Amino acid sequence: MADQRQTGFVGAGGPSAPTVFFLSDSTGITAETLGNTLLTQFPGQPLERRTIPFITTVEQALEVVGVIDQLAATGPRPIVFSTAVGQDIRAVLARSRGHFFDLFGSHIGQLEQALHTSASGQPGQAHGVGDAVRYQSRMAAVEYAIEHDDGQSLRALERAELILIAPSRCGKTPTSMYLALQHGILAANFPLVEEDFANLSLPEPLLPFRGKCFGLTSLPVRLSQIRQERRPGSVYASLAQCTYELRNAEDMYRTNHVPYVNSASMSVEEISATVLQRMQLHH
Amino acid sequence: MADQRQTGFVGAGGPSAPTVFFLSDSTGITAETLGNTLLTQFPGQPLERRTIPFITTVEQALEVVGVIDQLAATGPRPIVFSTAVGQDIRAVLARSRGHFFDLFGSHIGQLEQALHTSASGQPGQAHGVGDAVRYQSRMAAVEYAIEHDDGQSLRALERAELILIAPSRCGKTPTSMYLALQHGILAANFPLVEEDFANLSLPEPLLPFRGKCFGLTSLPVRLSQIRQERRPGSVYASLAQCTYELRNAEDMYRTNHVPYVNSASMSVEEISATVLQRMQLHH
Numbered sequence: 001m002a003d004q005r006q007t008g009f010v011g012a013g014g015p016s017a018p019t020v021f022f023l024s025d026s027t028g029i030t031a032e033t034l035g036n037t038l039l040t041q042f043p044g045q046p047l048e049r050r051t052i053p054f055i056t057t058v059e060q061a062l063e064v065v066g067v068i069d070q071l072a073a074t075g076p077r078p079i080v081f082s083t084a085v086g087q088d089i090r091a092v093l094a095r096s097r098g099h100f101f102d103l104f105g106s107h108i109g110q111l112e113q114a115l116h117t118s119a120s121g122q123p124g125q126a127h128g129v130g131d132a133v134r135y136q137s138r139m140a141a142v143e144y145a146i147e148h149d150d151g152q153s154l155r156a157l158e159r160a161e162l163i164l165i166a167p168s169r170c171g172k173t174p175t176s177m178y179l180a181l182q183h184g185i186l187a188a189n190f191p192l193v194e195e196d197f198a199n200l201s202l203p204e205p206l207l208p209f210r211g212k213c214f215g216l217t218s219l220p221v222r223l224s225q226i227r228q229e230r231r232p233g234s235v236y237a238s239l240a241q242c243t244y245e246l247r248n249a250e251d252m253y254r255t256n257h258v259p260y261v262n263s264a265s266m267s268v269e270e271i272s273a274t275v276l277q278r279m280q281l282h283h
Numbered sequence: 284m285a286d287q288r289q290t291g292f293v294g295a296g297g298p299s300a301p302t303v304f305f306l307s308d309s310t311g312i313t314a315e316t317l318g319n320t321l322l323t324q325f326p327g328q329p330l331e332r333r334t335i336p337f338i339t340t341v342e343q344a345l346e347v348v349g350v351i352d353q354l355a356a357t358g359p360r361p362i363v364f365s366t367a368v369g370q371d372i373r374a375v376l377a378r379s380r381g382h383f384f385d386l387f388g389s390h391i392g393q394l395e396q397a398l399h400t401s402a403s404g405q406p407g408q409a410h411g412v413g414d415a416v417r418y419q420s421r422m423a424a425v426e427y428a429i430e431h432d433d434g435q436s437l438r439a440l441e442r443a444e445l446i447l448i449a450p451s452r453c454g455k456t457p458t459s460m461y462l463a464l465q466h467g468i469l470a471a472n473f474p475l476v477e478e479d480f481a482n483l484s485l486p487e488p489l490l491p492f493r494g495k496c497f498g499l500t501s502l503p504v505r506l507s508q509i510r511q512e513r514r515p516g517s518v519y520a521s522l523a524q525c526t527y528e529l530r531n532a533e534d535m536y537r538t539n540h541v542p543y544v545n546s547a548s549m550s551v552e553e554i555s556a557t558v559l560q561r562m563q564l565h566h
Contacts (some may be wrong), residue, residue: 037409041402126320127552233534
């Protein structure tokens with residue numbers, strides 16, 4: 001294991017780019033999230049990234065420091081993002097020869113003042129099961145999203161908190177999955193197909209649920225490109241067909257006052273944040 | 284909209300608990316992630332939480348400050364976590380009467396020194412499409428996970444980077460989905476059923492792929508509880524059946540040198556971090 005780790009460290013970054021470490025006493029998700037967000041401010045740096053989660057003892061912390069120090073001795077000083085909570089572990093990690101970013105310690109004192117109480121000092125529970133009810137609702141939402149993917153099941157649409165509607169390949173499925181997994185939203189999705197465009201009204205199964213519908217659209221060129229990857233040379237993927245479907249879908253959204261967004265250049269995270277905001281869905 | 288927002292602010296927290304804001308010029312995901320991680324250090328505080336994403340103009344920032352100041356005038360000072368990047372927007376947000384946590388500004392100077400270069404100052408791209416190749420691989424992985432959920436399709440198992448195996452309801456599906464969506468891992472999952480326990484060898488379709496397999500197990504009591512919710516009073520949900528399946532699954536994992544973890548008290552995030560670490564899967 002140690003050998004594999006070491007091998008992993010020489011790599012993409014080359015000898016002159018520092019290795020970035022995300023260290024945690026828990027999953028490492030928070031360290032990765034903020035660390036990577038900060039690093040997006042420095043585009044073009046080919047940095048090798050390593051997450052080391054579940055550092056829960058001083059011995060493990062010392063081992064990690066050994067790895068960092070070895071890299072520092074032979075190349076640029078590594079960059080170390082840490083969300084470790086325990087004082088003793090943080091103290092050990094802070095002594096490495098890397099540039100140390102204590103993402104936890106930087107803010108906890110100010111937060112103690114704001115809340116007039118002391119931090120618990122317990123290792124990170126942010127991505128544990130935590131609130132069991134909330135956790136179970138997320139897991140149930142993932143099941144629901146799979147069952148109701150792509151209009152597969154019209155049963156229980158009344159349970160949906162959100163119904164994403166769009167022509168094929170505009171991003172309904174991954175967005176439903178993201179909203180379910182991260183926010184516990186019961187998100188169904190429903191594909192708009194050619195026969196739905198015979199008139200401007202919503203497809204019949206959606207009529208009772210207009211207020212839960214959110215539409216996605218895209219750019220014809222972009223949609224055609226995505227569909228070509230799936231079915232090259234098909235009518236389905238043609239620019240004409242994509243243009244036709246998107247124009248009709250947008251007309252349908254507007255006529256029925258269904259809020260919608262053009263997802264052509266958006267990530268699932270951006271689409272999801274937009275949907276949550278526009279639909280006032282609590283999470 | 285303004286009215287709905289205001290209504291939302293009086294609530295769960297009651298008059299004496301401060302409202303927590305997550306402010307961002309992008310999705311707000313990073314602010315929520317670190318902010319919530321810090322707040323887990325103060326359990327039992329019933330705090331109302333509001334995410335306001337996509338604050339991209341000074342006018343929008345001023346509007347948000349107005350909302351915060353109004354709350355501060357009539358109750359406890361709100362807590363404000365911000366990842367806004369632009370200097371002008373940060374300056375406006377910092378002037379609110381809330382407790383201001385500049386999650387971005389706190390670290391960017393030190394990072395500029397470490398990397399010997401200036402931050403770009405561009406609004407957050409961390410959760411945008413970013414690297415298009417990486418983004419497409421995540422989206423393809425979500426599709427793959429849905430297609431290969433619960434042993435539905437044994438085609439293309441050779442494409443899998445990971446095959447999660449376990450008795451029903453140990454967490455295979457949400458874990459596959461999480462690994463796909465967050466890390467772009469091609470994760471299939473395969474249910475172990477009674478007939479698979481006739482002997483200790485892996486089910487036939489998995490034999491060529493032993494090295495990609497990772498097992499999940501649970502505690503009989505916990506598994507029985509989860510299955511009872513789905514099929515109350517069934518043999519499937521009985522403690523005897525759960526005990527039998529879990530014991531046999533664990534024997535199978537050990538005999539075939541398949542790494543495994545007991546997921547009974549773990550979240551999908553914790554299971555995923557463990558799988559990534561143990562299987563040395565790069566992301």
